[in-house]
Amino acid sequence: xxxxxxxxxxxxxxxxxxxxxxxxxxxxxxxxxxxxxxxxxxxxxxxxxxxxxxxxxxxxxxxxxxxxxxxxxxxxxxxxxxxxxxxxxxxxxxxxxxxxxxxxxxxxxxxxxxxxxxxxxxxxxxxxxxxxxxxxxxxxxxxxxxxxxxxxxxxxxxxxxxxxxxxxxxxxxxxxxxxxxxxxxxxxxxxxxxxxxxxxxxxxxxxxxxxxxxxxxxxxxxxxxxxxxxxxxxxxxxxxxxxxxxxxxxxxxxxxxxxxxxxxxxxxxxxxxxxxxxxxxxxxxxxxxxxxxxxxxxxxxxxxxxxxxxxxxxxxxxxxxxxxxxxxxxxxxxxxxxxxxxxxxxxxxxxxxxxxxxxxxxxxxxxxxxxxxxxxxxxxxxxxxxxxxxxxxxxxxxxxxxxxxxxxxxxxxxxxxxxxxxxxxxxxxxxxxxxxxxxxxx
Amino acid sequence: xxxxxxxxxxxxxxxxxxxxxxxxxxxxxxxxxxxxxxxxxxxxxxxxxxxxxxxxxxxxxxxxxxxxxxxxxxxxxxxxxxxxxxxxxxxxxxxxxxxxxxxxxxxxxxxxxxxxxxxxxxxxxxxxxxxxxxxxxxxxxxxxxxxxxxxxxxxxxxxxxxxxxxxxxxxxxxxxxxxxxxxxxxxxxxxxxxxxxxxxxxxxxxxxxxxxxxxxxxxxxxxxxxxxxxxxxxxxxxxxxxxxxxxxxxxxxxxxxxxxxxxxxxxxxxxxxxxxxxxxxxxxxxxxxxxxxxxxxxxxxxxxxxxxxxxxxxxxxxxxxxxxxxx
Numbered sequence: 001x002x003x004x005x006x007x008x009x010x011x012x013x014x015x016x017x018x019x020x021x022x023x024x025x026x027x028x029x030x031x032x033x034x035x036x037x038x039x040x041x042x043x044x045x046x047x048x049x050x051x052x053x054x055x056x057x058x059x060x061x062x063x064x065x066x067x068x069x070x071x072x073x074x075x076x077x078x079x080x081x082x083x084x085x086x087x088x089x090x091x092x093x094x095x096x097x098x099x100x101x102x103x104x105x106x107x108x109x110x111x112x113x114x115x116x117x118x119x120x121x122x123x124x125x126x127x128x129x130x131x132x133x134x135x136x137x138x139x140x141x142x143x144x145x146x147x148x149x150x151x152x153x154x155x156x157x158x159x160x161x162x163x164x165x166x167x168x169x170x171x172x173x174x175x176x177x178x179x180x181x182x183x184x185x186x187x188x189x190x191x192x193x194x195x196x197x198x199x200x201x202x203x204x205x206x207x208x209x210x211x212x213x214x215x216x217x218x219x220x221x222x223x224x225x226x227x228x229x230x231x232x233x234x235x236x237x238x239x240x241x242x243x244x245x246x247x248x249x250x251x252x253x254x255x256x257x258x259x260x261x262x263x264x265x266x267x268x269x270x271x272x273x274x275x276x277x278x279x280x281x282x283x284x285x286x287x288x289x290x291x292x293x294x295x296x297x298x299x300x301x302x303x304x305x306x307x308x309x310x311x312x313x314x315x316x317x318x319x320x321x322x323x324x325x326x327x328x329x330x331x332x333x334x335x336x337x338x339x340x341x342x343x344x345x346x347x348x349x350x351x352x353x354x355x356x357x358x359x360x361x362x363x364x365x366x367x368x369x370x371x372x373x374x375x376x377x378x379x380x381x382x383x384x385x386x387x388x389x390x391x392x393x394x395x396x397x398x399x400x401x402x403x404x405x406x407x408x409x410x411x412x413x414x415x416x417x418x419x420x421x422x423x424x425x426x427x428x429x430x431x432x433x434x435x436x437x438x439x440x441x442x
Numbered sequence: 443x444x445x446x447x448x449x450x451x452x453x454x455x456x457x458x459x460x461x462x463x464x465x466x467x468x469x470x471x472x473x474x475x476x477x478x479x480x481x482x483x484x485x486x487x488x489x490x491x492x493x494x495x496x497x498x499x500x501x502x503x504x505x506x507x508x509x510x511x512x513x514x515x516x517x518x519x520x521x522x523x524x525x526x527x528x529x530x531x532x533x534x535x536x537x538x539x540x541x542x543x544x545x546x547x548x549x550x551x552x553x554x555x556x557x558x559x560x561x562x563x564x565x566x567x568x569x570x571x572x573x574x575x576x577x578x579x580x581x582x583x584x585x586x587x588x589x590x591x592x593x594x595x596x597x598x599x600x601x602x603x604x605x606x607x608x609x610x611x612x613x614x615x616x617x618x619x620x621x622x623x624x625x626x627x628x629x630x631x632x633x634x635x636x637x638x639x640x641x642x643x644x645x646x647x648x649x650x651x652x653x654x655x656x657x658x659x660x661x662x663x664x665x666x667x668x669x670x671x672x673x674x675x676x677x678x679x680x681x682x683x684x685x686x687x688x689x690x691x692x693x694x695x696x697x698x699x700x701x702x703x704x705x706x707x708x709x710x711x712x713x714x715x716x717x718x719x720x721x722x723x724x725x726x727x728x729x730x731x732x733x734x735x736x737x738x739x740x741x742x743x744x745x746x747x748x749x750x751x752x753x754x755x756x757x758x759x760x761x762x763x764x765x766x767x768x769x
Contacts, residue, residue: 050657051617052635061619062633121617121632121658128616139596139620160680229624230590230722378626378719379581380565382753385559 003192004170006428011171014420015187017266025265025413032410039403042396043118051121053396059381060374060391065118067366068401071250072112072408073146073222074243077215078251079105080153084215087160087208093279095426099419100258102157104251105412109150111404118400129163138225145218152214156207162200163425166190182418192425219244224368232309233302233373242294249291250362252284258381258412260352262421271422274348279350285340288358292333295365299329309378316372320390328368332361461579469630492656501520516668519611522649525603530692532606533582533676534709536699538732539684540565540578540640542743544750549681553666555639555653560631562663563678567648567743567754578743580686583608583629583663584718584726591621591630604691606727607665609649615659622660624720630662665689675700684737692727744769 046053056063083101086094117123133140165187172180190196220240227239236242256277263272302310317325336354339345371391375381381389393401491503543566550556550563562582569576574692585608592602598620599614622630636657645653650667666676674680678701679687690697690706697706709715713731720733740759744751754760763769 023622050635051632057634058622058631059628061622115532119618121619122615125616128597128599128614132599132614134596134598137594137596139594139618143596229594230626231623294624298753361499364737374623376627378722379566380756381628382564382756383559384749384752 003253003428003432004430006359007167007172007424010420010424010427011167013424017420018417029410029413032406032413035399035406036403036410038056038399039406042399042403046118046396046400047123053394055383055387055392055394055397057388057391059377059383059388060371062119062370062374062392063391064367064397064401065115067363067370068404069112069115069119070222070243070366070370071363072108072115072404074086074219074247075250075254076105076107076109076112076153077149077219077222077244078247078249079108079255080149080156080211080215081248082255083156084208084212087204088212093276095430096273096276096422097255097259097280098426099421099423100158100262101255102153102160103412103415104254104258105413105419106153106157107408109146109153110411111408112147113150115400115404138221138228141221142225145214145221148213152207152211156204156211156406159200159207160423161419162187162190163192163197164419166424167424168191169418216404219247231373232307232313232376232378233369235383236298238294242298244366245287245291245294246362248287249284250359252280252287253358253362256280256284256352256355257359260355262416266416266420266421277348277351278346279339281346281354284336284351284355284358288333288336288340291362292337295329295333309376313373313376316376317368320375321368321372324364324368328361332364334359335361340409455756485498492557516646516648516710517650518669519613519647519649522609522611522667523601523603525605525607526667528693529605529670531585531670532690532692532697532706533585533665533679533728534688534697534706534715534731535580535728536686536688536713536731537577537579538731538736539686539738540733540743541684541738542578542746543683545681545683546580546678546687546748549677550663554651554661554664554676555655557637557639560661562629562631562661567757567760569757569759572758575733576740576757577736578740579730580678580682581627581718582728583665583753584627584724584728585665587725587727588723590624590626590724594620594624596620605667607667608662609667610652610660610662611649612652612659612661613647614654615656617658617660619660626719630660632660633657675718727764 054063054065079101083098083105085091086098086101117126120126129140129143135141165183169180169183169187172183190200220243223239223243226234227236229235259272259276259280263269299314303314304342336358339350339354375389383389491505493501493503493611498583544565546563547561547565551558551561554562556562564581564704566579566581567576568579576743585606587602587606589600589602589608591600592608595601597614597616599612599616600608600610602608619632622632633655637655640654640656642654645651647654647656647667650664650671652661652664655661666674669676669680675689675698676687679689682699685699685701688697688704688706688709690703692706695706697704697709709731710729714734715729715731717726717729760769
């Protein structure tokens with residue numbers, strides 16, 4: 001049979017991705033594990049000595065942990081959002097990127113919440129959240145939203161994996177026993193029959209629509225943690241949509257960077273082509289225009305209405321955080337716009353560069369949303385202890401942050417060892433569709 | 443009504459008590475509150491009956507085992523959620539009398555076993571605008587009627603009682619700090635690391651005293667309900683030599699600073715009482731009387747430690763003084 005043969009071919013083509021462990025990849029994995037271990041040491045220190053080892057104090061009670069949390073969780077939501085749209089609207093070139101997006105979605109949703117746990121002073125009492133829940137608290141909403149989203153995303157990711165697991169199961173002769181077993185178990189008796197395929201497509205499509213809705217709700221709840229307080233700089237009605245746009249901005253940038261790295265290290269030039277970069281680049285351009293517009297509206301209305309507390313906040317931003325502000329809200333937005341706007345600048349490398357700038361700018365933007373507001377409360381901070389006036393993250397916080405990033409990359413690599421990053425079933429589906437179409441065209 | 447702790451020679455305070463601010467809650471000798479008569483606790487009976495006075499003034503006979511072992515006026519976390527019946531506590535701070543003597547801060551720190559920099563009551567130097575005259579601004583927790591901290595708490599560790607007091611149960615607190623970020627008055631402090639004093643369990647924990655504190659949980663001014671139950675004023679009001687801090691009950695429309703007892707509404711009306719940052723809609727229960735016709739020049743407040751004075755260096759008035767070399 002034609003399809004069976006084609007499946008075998010594809011498994012053969014992608015099997016080096018699953019089995020290959022070169023020297024560089026081993027060094028990389030070792031390096032990532034080392035970073036994670038340093039993070040674990042930092043965690044043990046923080047757990048034993050308390051939050052005194054962080055840079056957080058009475059005024060700035062939330063530091064880079066919560067920024068990492070927003071960053072990763074927004075990344076995940078945007079992944080869900082993008083992947084949902086790719087599936088739902090059957091985007092033509094989606095196959096090469098859809099799995100990258102799905103993996104980003106799930107991994108960042110695993111890494112993100114770890115950072116909110118690091119913010120909690122009494123981890124030993126975490127179960128109180130379920131023992132004495134208060135539904136009125138936005139934190140409870142956030143927990144519900146994140147857990148629902150996590151479950152939804154897992155189901156969704158798994159659904160998209162099933163056909164590939166089946167292909168791998170059917171073509172796993174000569175593989176180690178455990179791999180065969182794992183594939184067999186994960187493929188849950190999927191045999192790619194007409195009815196099975198149709199059912200799976202239907203479920204995936206329903207799930208993709210649900211995931212989009214889930215992502216929007218979860219984004220909004222996350223933004224509300226800030227915007228429902230009365231603090232200057234947080235209490236803003238545009239925060240929920242602003243967070244959605246900002247999340248998409250980081251999401252697309254991470255996808256571009258991931259595409260670049262995967263293409264480079266796994267030599268997938270044939271599958272991840274320039275058209276994908278240009279497509280993602282154009283979306284990034286649209287989002288960056290929107291994101292710039294939201295950022296401008298946010299600060300402009302604060303500046304123009306010049307309420308006292310807002311002015312104090314802007315004063316902090318424009319003095320203490322001048323360069324950070326320039327980087328986050330000028331360079332981090334304008335540079336990607338300029339690169340992506342002109343056709344002749346749109347090369348793979350420059351688009352990736354724009355994505356890197358966008359990510360760094362966005363991270364700084366999040367920092368400027370969280371920290372300066374806490375440093376500029378309604379009643380002026382009158383203190384003599386420098387750590388109570390100005391927040392600086394300690395090595396504990398940084399090493400845990402880097403450990404989070406390292407864990408994200410490491411899990412990514414491990415998942416790519418389990419399933420090819422380019423969905424084989426997608427390729428087959430695509431070819432099948434093409435075949436169906438051809439006679440009609442003729 | 444017998445009071446086990448009569449205030450020494452303070453006629454006014456006694457009058458205040460007679461007005462019934464503190465009711466009979468703590469008046470009974472031995473004064474422990476009945477822990478509660480919840481059925482689940484009735485299982486362990488000692489057979490011995492004890493007669494006690496309930497908060498609403500009835501004499502009842504209960505089993506000795508159901509009386510808690512807490513010292514006088516100290517109530518368990520569970521009981522502390524109820525509040526003192528029929529009270530609406532309110533504080534009025536007369537800014538025209540404050541000279542930054544910091545006795546309120548010290549009294550509070552001593553009672554709550556706080557360290558040097560841990561302050562539930564802070565005295566700030568506020569200058570509303572460049573031209574405005576700066577004034578000393580004692581700032582406790584405002585015990586808002588619309589408390590943002592209570593709304594956002596995910597476990598109900600911080601709660602609003604019927605008597606208007608906002609308290610924290612540090613045995614329930616998970617340390618998420620959301621309440622700290624949502625309080626517009628920076629009233630809350632967090633226990634960032636472990637301290638030796640946390641291990642001192644000689645006094646059983648009560649949210650009404652917040653002693654002993656616990657690592658990784660929040661604290662703030664509590665209006666000293668343990669004192670209120672004994673018919674006394676909060677520590678800050680008691681410690682203030684200038685009588686800056688009035689405390690009382692809105693239901694009875696009475697406040698006292700220990701030396702004079704006045705009608706709350708009349709005081710607010712006569713002296714133009716206001717609440718800080720009224721526009722935020724939190725409805726504080728702490729009122730301020732503006733700093734007009736001051737009893738002391740501002741400079742009297744400069745007689746504090748160098749380190750304390752250094753706190754106020756960003757106030758425009760202090761900057762001017764420094765430039766002119768007057769400091």
